[in-house]
Amino acid sequence: xxxxxxxxxxxxxxxxxxxxxxxxxxxxxxxxxxxxxxxxxxxxxxxxxxxxxxxxxxxxxxxxxxxxxxxxxxxxxxxxxxxxxxxxxxxxxxxxxxxxxxxxxxxxxxxxxxxxxxxxxxxxxxxxxxxxxxxxxxxxxxxxxxxxxxxxxxxxxxxxxxxxxxxxxxxxxxxxxxxxxxxxxxxxxxxxxxxxxxxxxxxxxxxxxxxxxxxxxxxxxxxxxxxxxxxxxxxxxxxxxxxxxxxxxxxxxxxxxxxxxxxxxxxxxxxxxxxxxxxxxxxxxxxxxxxxxxxxxxxxxxxxxxxxxxxxxxxxxxxxxxxxxxxxxxxxxxxxxxxxxxxxxxxxxxxxxxxxxxxxxxxxxxxxxxxxxxxxxxxxxxxxxxxxxxxxxxxxxxxxxxxxxxxxxxxxxxxxxxxxxxxxxxx
Amino acid sequence: xxxxxxxxxxxxxxxxxxxxxxxxxxxxxxxxxxxxxxxxxxxxxxxxxxxxxxxxxxxxxxxxxxxxxxxxxxxxxxxxxxxxxxxxxxxxxxxxxxxxxxxxxxxxxxxxxxxxxxxxxxxxxxxxxxxxxxxxxxxxxxxxxxxxxxxxxxxxxxxxxxxxxxxxxxxxxxxxxxxxxxxxxxxxxxxxxxxxxxxxxxxxxxxxxxxxxxxxxxxxxxxxxxxxxxxxxxxxxxxxxxxxxxxxxxxxxxxxxxxxxxxxxxxxxxxxxxxxxxxxxxxxxxxxxxxxxxxxxxxxxxxxxxxxxxxxxxxxxxxxxxxxxxxxxxxxxxxxxxxxxxxxxxxxxxxxxxxxxxxxxxxxxxxxxxxxxxxxxxxxxxxxxxxxxxxxxxxxxxxxxxxxxxxxxxxxx
Numbered sequence: 001x002x003x004x005x006x007x008x009x010x011x012x013x014x015x016x017x018x019x020x021x022x023x024x025x026x027x028x029x030x031x032x033x034x035x036x037x038x039x040x041x042x043x044x045x046x047x048x049x050x051x052x053x054x055x056x057x058x059x060x061x062x063x064x065x066x067x068x069x070x071x072x073x074x075x076x077x078x079x080x081x082x083x084x085x086x087x088x089x090x091x092x093x094x095x096x097x098x099x100x101x102x103x104x105x106x107x108x109x110x111x112x113x114x115x116x117x118x119x120x121x122x123x124x125x126x127x128x129x130x131x132x133x134x135x136x137x138x139x140x141x142x143x144x145x146x147x148x149x150x151x152x153x154x155x156x157x158x159x160x161x162x163x164x165x166x167x168x169x170x171x172x173x174x175x176x177x178x179x180x181x182x183x184x185x186x187x188x189x190x191x192x193x194x195x196x197x198x199x200x201x202x203x204x205x206x207x208x209x210x211x212x213x214x215x216x217x218x219x220x221x222x223x224x225x226x227x228x229x230x231x232x233x234x235x236x237x238x239x240x241x242x243x244x245x246x247x248x249x250x251x252x253x254x255x256x257x258x259x260x261x262x263x264x265x266x267x268x269x270x271x272x273x274x275x276x277x278x279x280x281x282x283x284x285x286x287x288x289x290x291x292x293x294x295x296x297x298x299x300x301x302x303x304x305x306x307x308x309x310x311x312x313x314x315x316x317x318x319x320x321x322x323x324x325x326x327x328x329x330x331x332x333x334x335x336x337x338x339x340x341x342x343x344x345x346x347x348x349x350x351x352x353x354x355x356x357x358x359x360x361x362x363x364x365x366x367x368x369x370x371x372x373x374x375x376x377x378x379x380x381x382x383x384x385x386x387x388x389x390x391x392x393x394x395x396x397x398x399x400x401x402x403x404x405x406x407x408x409x410x411x412x413x414x415x416x417x418x419x420x421x422x423x424x425x426x427x
Numbered sequence: 428x429x430x431x432x433x434x435x436x437x438x439x440x441x442x443x444x445x446x447x448x449x450x451x452x453x454x455x456x457x458x459x460x461x462x463x464x465x466x467x468x469x470x471x472x473x474x475x476x477x478x479x480x481x482x483x484x485x486x487x488x489x490x491x492x493x494x495x496x497x498x499x500x501x502x503x504x505x506x507x508x509x510x511x512x513x514x515x516x517x518x519x520x521x522x523x524x525x526x527x528x529x530x531x532x533x534x535x536x537x538x539x540x541x542x543x544x545x546x547x548x549x550x551x552x553x554x555x556x557x558x559x560x561x562x563x564x565x566x567x568x569x570x571x572x573x574x575x576x577x578x579x580x581x582x583x584x585x586x587x588x589x590x591x592x593x594x595x596x597x598x599x600x601x602x603x604x605x606x607x608x609x610x611x612x613x614x615x616x617x618x619x620x621x622x623x624x625x626x627x628x629x630x631x632x633x634x635x636x637x638x639x640x641x642x643x644x645x646x647x648x649x650x651x652x653x654x655x656x657x658x659x660x661x662x663x664x665x666x667x668x669x670x671x672x673x674x675x676x677x678x679x680x681x682x683x684x685x686x687x688x689x690x691x692x693x694x695x696x697x698x699x700x701x702x703x704x705x706x707x708x709x710x711x712x713x714x715x716x717x718x719x720x721x722x723x724x725x726x727x728x729x730x731x732x733x734x735x736x737x738x739x740x741x742x743x744x745x746x747x748x749x750x751x752x753x754x755x756x757x758x759x760x761x762x763x764x765x766x767x768x769x770x771x772x773x774x775x776x777x778x779x780x781x782x783x784x785x786x787x788x789x790x791x792x793x794x795x796x797x798x799x800x801x802x803x804x805x806x807x808x809x810x811x812x813x814x815x816x817x818x819x820x821x822x823x824x825x826x827x828x829x830x831x832x833x834x835x836x837x838x839x840x
Contacts, residue, residue: 061715
């Protein structure tokens with residue numbers, strides 16, 4: 001299974017070199033292929049290693065064929081290396097090293113022999129992390145959308161839509177409601193657009209008909225938080241209770257974005273929207289968000305999960321699992337999908353902000369498989385919620401006290417899920 | 428219907444293009460035509476054959492990875508002309524090939540092979556595998572007194588490798604060694620190193636006259652000194668190859684997608700005149716840039732539109748176990764706005780050239796600790812380094828990585 005090493009944009013402790021020691025040990029005492037980079041003048045402390053690029057310049061320029069791309073890794077065959085230095089001269093990331101005593105290059109091979117990346121295993125802060133990339137790599141096939149998608153720059157929902165379509169495959173009917181996500185003329189699969197109130201009811205009808213005629217086509221929705229958690233909640237709750245056989249995916253951007261950023265039940269405490277103004281009276285939304293994924297899970301459904309775009313391997317796995325679960329019952333995935341316009345943030349930080357949401361426990365990643373709760377990802381070091389809110393101007397007005405209140409909500413929600421993930425002890 | 432891609436040439440640009448077309452177009456029919464009588468290879472590796480650091484059969488290893496189903500290859504097929512109107516290539520053997528899209532990657536040929544007074548068979552060049560074989564064959568049979576005319580990278584690399592292989596080598600160079608690639612200071616350092624290695628370097632000299640007597644060549648330089656040689660290697664630069672039907676003034680001009688002015692005709696590698704990082708437009712005859720251009724051409728021929736980054740000339744050289752690299756501008760005058768920073772240590776050297784606050788050149792000796800690719804990224808992306816230049820000189824690796832990461836986070840490069 002292809003593994004992928006990820007390095008987060010975070011500062012390493014100046015005195016930590018555990019990844020380097022682990023790397024040297026895993027390489028049997030040879031020079032490590034992780035390098036400590038310390039620039040105290042700029043407060044810059046990090047580590048450097050190969051990115052294992054899929055479109056690797058080093059492989060292109062190697063005249064000897066010593067560098068090859070195999071199974072998601074860039075491999076260097078030292079016997080073939082003639083030491084011409086072109087790889088090191090061409091890699092724009094500094095991922096290749098020159099051997100000090102020999103005329104050879106050397107680089108990270110993703111700990112092929114060792115099994116799993118020793119550097120990531122030994123990183124105490126989770127700055128280096130290894131994830132399963134196979135699911136992500138499989139996504140690089142046909143584009144499920146035609147050119148001309150009309151979304152804003154940095155839209156998280158578009159990524160959600162593409163990942164869902166690619167993971168589920170072409171045997172699908174897509175359901176949507178009036179929202180930003182009206183891609184009916186752009187997706188290459190059938191799409192059924194209904195009203196916001198009755199997405200789940202329409203899906204019930206179509207999926208029941210498919211089952212009756214023995215057709216395996218899956219019904220999947222991509223609906224916003226308004227259509228899911230407020231306006232369509234009644235129909236959704238009823239379908240979940242009846243155990244209808246489809247996969248309901250909610251892309252949650254925490255407000256009614258398409259109609260001009262109005263508050264929804266998923267808007268978090270303190271967030272500015274056009275209907276929770278910040279001024280002499282208002283301080284953003286005064287109540288906490290409704291925990292809809294938990295509510296749906298507690299309907300006793302086949303499968304319920306949370307996911308987000310910064311963890312694609314986790315997201316894709318859940319979509320596939322959800323699609324499988326939908327063959328026998330109700331499946332629900334709640335995806336945090338940023339709206340840079342409504343969240344008032346830089347569009348290029350879309351993925352980053354959802355990572356911060358997970359790392360602060362603002363949006364924990366969990367799944368509930370037939371009543372069994374478990375976390376699918378746990379941050380090694382949980383950060384303060386302000387690491388998430390700092391990205392967005394919708395939270396810019398919050399003072400320390402208000403941040404503390406939001407932190408309280410976050411902690412309470414997290415410990416509630418944590419309780420559910422723990423085995424029940426007999427009295 | 429599948430698209431017919433014809434690629435003239437089989438060097439790094441052609442190989443990269445073929446690989447890329449295959450990746451982007453599932454139904455592609457790709458044909459490579461090489462003028463040479465060998466499988467595709469990378470000429471960068473040829474000097475390593477001279478010194479025995481690489482075996483001849485390993486030269487072709489890389490191209491065994493090219494998928495055979497969609498890519499066919501013909502050797503000994505030198506194109507004579509192209510008719511862009513009928514989209515036809517005419518080969519020298521009279522055969523023709525019709526293309527939907529054509530890539531001209533026919534490279535360049537050595538200049539100045541004619542030295543008056545010496546027969547053609549005594550003057551060798553070093554560009555292709557055939558050139559290497561001819562030279563090697565001669566060296567195995569005869570005495571090994573070699574005179575190399577020229578002072579570029581080929582001249583220096585061949586001189587070093589031949590000297591390592593036991594030849595007596597003299598280099599005759601019009602100005603100084605590596606004038607286009609390294610600063611005067613570094614050029615002098617390399618010259619000294621070659622001399623220490625037993626190579627005689629006659630800089631500032633031209634060959635005035637030559638003759639052959641009793642199997643020995645006698646060269647007279649313009650200072651009236653004489654040299655004797657068994658053979659002469661002419662390494663006086665290269666000229667882009669040309670094709671009838673694609674008339675140009677020297678190299679073939681291309682845009683950022685490697686398109687020429689003729690419809691469906693692309694060019695890449697040493698034959699193409701591309702945009703450099705400093706705004707110049709000329710060929711950048713080095714292998715990594717050829718591969719990058721080939722890649723861009725391949726993509727664009729298959730319908731994707733990904734422009735080519737500006738070229739940054741860069742070279743790596745190893746002489747007597749010492750490492751040298753250079754990139755961008757090798758030397759600039761203060762009067763023209765160039766600022767030079769130098770850091771000399773006992774056995775190493777680093778030099779940065781800055782203009783208008785941006786890094787435009789770098790060269791180093793025995794600085795294996797640096798990742799030169801990071802500096803090249805800074806040059807290529809035109810990163811403003813003015814405030815950090817002293818730090819960049821003091822801690823090049825750390826500062827370059829920090830600057831590069833800042834740029835990438837801001838969406839540059």
